[in-house]
Amino acid sequence: MALDIFQEKGVPLDRQVFTWKDLVRRPYSKLDDDAFTRVCVIYMNGILSDALRTKHAMSRMNRELREQLAIIRRVEQFEQTLINWLNPPDQTPLETTLGFEQVAIEVTASVALREPDPYLAQTYRFGLLEDFDHLYRYGALYDRLEGKDPNNITQSYTDILVGRPTSVEHRYPVDDLRRPYDRRTAHPLTKIHAMSITAAENQTHDYYMTVGPFFSDPVARQLYAEIAAIEEQHTSMYESLLDPDETLLERCVLHEAMQVYNFYSCLAYEKNPRIKEIWQRFLDYELGQLHHVIQLFQKAEGRDAAEILPKTLPEPIGFKEHREFVRKTLNEEEDLTSIGTDYVRLAEVPRDHRSFVYRDQLNSDGSPSETVAAGYQWIPGTELAARAARMGSVYEGKKVH
Amino acid sequence: MKKTTSDIGMNRTGIATSPIDSADITQAALARQPSHLGDESLILKVRQQYALESEGVGSVPPPVSLKGVAKTAVDMLKGSKPTVFIDKLGERAAFERTGVRLYQGALGKLEALGSWEGGPTREGLERILNDELSHFGLVTEALTKLGADPTAVTPSADVVAVASMGIPAVVSDPRMNLRDTLSALLVAELTDNACWEMLIELARGVGHDTLADRFQLALDAEAQHLSMVRGWLSSGVTLEARAAPMPQAEATRPAPLV
Ligand SMILES: [Fe+2]
Ligand SMILES: [Fe+2]
Ligand SMILES: [Fe+2]
Ligand SMILES: [Fe+2]
Ligand SMILES: [Fe+2]
Numbered sequence: 001m002a003l004d005i006f007q008e009k010g011v012p013l014d015r016q017v018f019t020w021k022d023l024v025r026r027p028y029s030k031l032d033d034d035a036f037t038r039v040c041v042i043y044m045n046g047i048l049s050d051a052l053r054t055k056h057a058m059s060r061m062n063r064e065l066r067e068q069l070a071i072i073r074r075v076e077q078f079e080q081t082l083i084n085w086l087n088p089p090d091q092t093p094l095e096t097t098l099g100f101e102q103v104a105i106e107v108t109a110s111v112a113l114r115e116p117d118p119y120l121a122q123t124y125r126f127g128l129l130e131d132f133d134h135l136y137r138y139g140a141l142y143d144r145l146e147g148k149d150p151n152n153i154t155q156s157y158t159d160i161l162v163g164r165p166t167s168v169e170h171r172y173p174v175d176d177l178r179r180p181y182d183r184r185t186a187h188p189l190t191k192i193h194a195m196s197i198t199a200a201e202n203q204t205h206d207y208y209m210t211v212g213p214f215f216s217d218p219v220a221r222q223l224y225a226e227i228a229a230i231e232e233q234h235t236s237m238y239e240s241l242l243d244p245d246e247t248l249l250e251r252c253v254l255h256e257a258m259q260v261y262n263f264y265s266c267l268a269y270e271k272n273p274r275i276k277e278i279w280q281r282f283l284d285y286e287l288g289q290l291h292h293v294i295q296l297f298q299k300a301e302g303r304d305a306a307e308i309l310p311k312t313l314p315e316p317i318g319f320k321e322h323r324e325f326v327r328k329t330l331n332e333e334e335d336l337t338s339i340g341t342d343y344v345r346l347a348e349v350p351r352d353h354r355s356f357v358y359r360d361q362l363n364s365d366g367s368p369s370e371t372v373a374a375g376y377q378w379i380p381g382t383e384l385a386a387r388a389a390r391m392g393s394v395y396e397g398k399k400v401h
Numbered sequence: 402m403k404k405t406t407s408d409i410g411m412n413r414t415g416i417a418t419s420p421i422d423s424a425d426i427t428q429a430a431l432a433r434q435p436s437h438l439g440d441e442s443l444i445l446k447v448r449q450q451y452a453l454e455s456e457g458v459g460s461v462p463p464p465v466s467l468k469g470v471a472k473t474a475v476d477m478l479k480g481s482k483p484t485v486f487i488d489k490l491g492e493r494a495a496f497e498r499t500g501v502r503l504y505q506g507a508l509g510k511l512e513a514l515g516s517w518e519g520g521p522t523r524e525g526l527e528r529i530l531n532d533e534l535s536h537f538g539l540v541t542e543a544l545t546k547l548g549a550d551p552t553a554v555t556p557s558a559d560v561v562a563v564a565s566m567g568i569p570a571v572v573s574d575p576r577m578n579l580r581d582t583l584s585a586l587l588v589a590e591l592t593d594n595a596c597w598e599m600l601i602e603l604a605r606g607v608g609h610d611t612l613a614d615r616f617q618l619a620l621d622a623e624a625q626h627l628s629m630v631r632g633w634l635s636s637g638v639t640l641e642a643r644a645a646p647m648p649q650a651e652a653t654r655p656a657p658l659v
Contacts, residue, residue: 026576032411089574144441152414156422159429165436216563218451219444323425367437371447374439378430380416380423383441 002312003264005257010287016075023081027088028275030095035155036106036319037275038099040266041086043107043200044282047262048080050199054255058248065248068296072289079282086275093211094146094220097138098153100204104131105158109322111197112329114315116187120194120241122343123178125329126336127197127234132326133163133369134227140373143382145217151380157321160378164334166369168346169230170359171338176237179341183243183250188257188310191242195258198238205231222368229362249297250308256290257309265316404514404578405641458560461488462553469548476607486607487547489600491555494540495562496593499569500533503589506572510579519636521579525629532622539619543612561596565589580641583634590627597623 028037055073059066087096105128112124139150139160150160181190205228212224246254263286267279294305335346337355349356379386416423461484464470476483508526516522544551554562571577571585597620604613 031414034413088576089570090576144444151416151423151426155413156416156419156426159426161430161433162436167436217444217448219447222447321422323429327429366447370437371443373435374437374441374443375435377433377435378426380427 003260004312005260005287005290005309006306006311008287009291010284010289012288013071013075013292016285016288018078018082023078024085025082026274027086028272030088030091030153033272033275035099035102035153035157036269037272038087038091038153039103039106039319040270040275040279041083042096042099043103044262044266044279045080045084046103046200046203047196047259048076048083049203049206050195051076051255051259052080053202054251058252062248065252065296068292069252072292075285075289079285082278083282086278093214094138094142095153097208097211098135098142098150100207101131101135101138102154102158103200104128104204105135105326106319106322107200107317108197109325110318110320111193113318113322113325115190115193117181117190119179120181120190123237123241124193124197125333126338126343127201127237128326129164129330129334129336130166130169130230130234131163132159132330133166133169134230136160136162136376136378137166137223137227137369137373139378140376141220141223143376143378143384144372145220147382147384149380149382149385150378157323159323159326162373163330164336166226166230167363167367168337168359169233170355170362171233172354172358173236175338175340175355176233177240177341178237180241180243183246183308186243188254188308189314191254192258192261192314194238194241195255196262198235198242199258201231201234201238205235219368219372223372226368247301249293249300252293253290253297253305253308256286256293260286260290261313262317264313265319268316269319402514403576404580405644406578406580407641458556459554461491461555462550464548465550466548472548481607483547483607486603486609487544487549488555488557489603490540490544490547490549491551491553492557492561493596493600494537494544494551495554495558496565496589496596497533497537497540499562499565500589500593501530501537503568503572503586504530504533506569507579507582507586510582514579516579517637517640519632519640521583521629521633525633529626529629532619532626536619536622539615543615561592565592580634580637583630583637586630587627587634590623590630594620594623594627 028041030038052073055069055076059069059073091099108124108128108131112121112128115121115124135150135154135158142148142150154160181194183191208224208228208231212221212228215221215224242251260283263279263283267276267283270276270279294309297303297305336343337346337349338344339349339353339355376383412418416427464473473483504526507521508523508530511521511523511526541551565588568585568589572582574581597616601613601616601620604610604616
């Protein structure tokens with residue numbers, strides 16, 4: 001079902017309206033809905049928050065575009081509200097955090113597999129292994145703080161085990177920067193991928209910065225501080241893939257196309273009709289916004305949008321498990337790091353390299369990610385289930401407690 | 402609208418949802434070693450370190466009236482610490498005030514969902530609501546008489562508010578029915594009873610016998626709250642357990658619940 005984004009005009013901007021009741025709907029079920037429904041909700045909240053973030057940055061630095069940006073941004077703010085408010089109130093910040101890392105693992109894996117540019121694909125695999133470790137660290141926190149099983153959230157789709165250890169992910173700022181794609185030669189999917197993952201990671205950072213202080217346990221507070229720092233690195237890394245020479249309107253057109261693509265992907269996946277209907281509605285809204293921006297772009301720059309956009313949308317994101325791919329990547333690339341924009345094996349980096357000095361300084365008072373998961377192996381029902389099982393059958397009365 | 406709590410459906414949280422995937426991830430998890438030795442006690446070590454550096458959540462404010470200042474000075478001369486009583490009164494006032502909101506929420510659910518045989522009645526819930534409100538008033542008066550500021554959040558009030566953070570969340574969640582709400586109210590009433598008992602002991606211990614006598618009446622009412630809430634909840638659970646099971650079509654529906 002290839003979508004022709006030039007043919008499909010969507011809903012015009014002036015018909016993209018909301019009410020408070022419409023914005024605040026019945027949330028998905030933490031217990032009964034599929035983990036990938038949560039993944040889509042968390043991911044699309046990130047995409048929309050980046051739509052706002054990008055337009056705000058542009059408005060602060062451009063006079064002519066302000067009015068148009070304000071009009072589109074207002075609708076996007078409501079789209080984001082409706083989506084974010086689908087998260088149910090019985091889902092705690094730590095549970096939503098597990099969902100954020102599942103997004104970072106499964107969506108990035110899907111992107112890495114389809115990315116046409118090998119250097120960008122390498123970058124996605126690199127970041128993927130780090131977020132993969134975050135799920136394990138937060139999983140240990142969830143088990144050890146609250147006595148709950150992280151797999152209740154991830155639903156057996158995603159491995160919960162050590163990735164590239166978070167404690168070694170800390171790098172000197174310039175070692176997180178990458179070479180951008182070339183706006184003139186890059187495949188449109190490359191641009192869509194880079195903008196999408198940048199959006200998701202930036203929202204992950206902002207979320208951890210918001211919820212971190214809600215925790216009472218000092219290790220939890222430290223862990224959120226530590227992983228938020230990595231998400232800041234990831235945001236820096238992924239955004240540096242974007243060609244800074246794109247014009248503002250060119251970036252605007254691409255960003256709207258990226259939003260269209262992501263809603264289209266969610267629509268292709270979703271089985272819950274109540275949620276599916278939302279993806280369809282916002283796909284139509286985003287098509288309307290895309291065509292609105294295309295008009296502005298063509299008028300201002302005298303260029304045809306077909307120069308920068310694909311005629312039909314690429315295959316949708318695979319909202320599914322990627323364990324085999326993630327394990328293979330872990331096996332082959334766990335010991336990678338980056339020096340400047342290049343990937344190297346950790347063993348090849350001299351001990352006194354700036355990123356090692358930087359990392360050792362941060363970890364010199366102890367490492368929260370190592371503390372929280374010391375000796376931790378995920379097992380169904382929490383590590384206490386394994387401990388209880390080792391006591392022998394209490395029911396049979398062999399042990400009396 | 403859903404009056405029942407325990408229907409069969411598409412719950413996906415357990416490993417039995419997808420036995421093949423869960424066996425695969427369990428095996429993979431056991432095959433990979435942790436990156437650091439140790440166990441959960443390392444978390445406690447860090448917590449202890451921070452605890453040693455901590456100065457608590459805050460303090461009891463100084464007395465607001467001259468009478469309060471004088472009373473505090475006398476108590477201190479007698480070798481007792483008057484702020485403890487003020488702190489615990491502050492806790493009670495805050496809890497009772499929140500209690501009123503909880504019963505307002507329960508009444509709202511009763512109106513929308515109705516009750517069941519042996520379940521809560523409008524009169525019953527209203528009676529408890531009014532008791533909580535009058536207990537709030539009683540403790541507020543006591544605080545004022547002692548020269549304390551009844552609007553201040555004392556440290557114990559803060560601790561109990563953190564401890565019971567989930568209760569208003571259950572009451573105000575429209576997905577949770579009246580029976581679910583009673584589970585939350587049970588937690589509140591159990592705490593309420595134990596805390597009034599301790600407050601009375603404390604009042605007698607620091608020589609406020611008149612207050613203690615008045616508080617005893619509140620405790621008597623709380624004991625009735627507890628038995629009412631417990632009875633309503635228990636009859637609701639028993640009733641659903643005895644009811645005919647959900648039809649099979651509902652139970653085996655392949656798509657997620659919508
Ligand atoms: Fe992460
Ligand atoms: Fe990340
Ligand atoms: Fe948009
Ligand atoms: Fe009470
Ligand atoms: Fe009560």
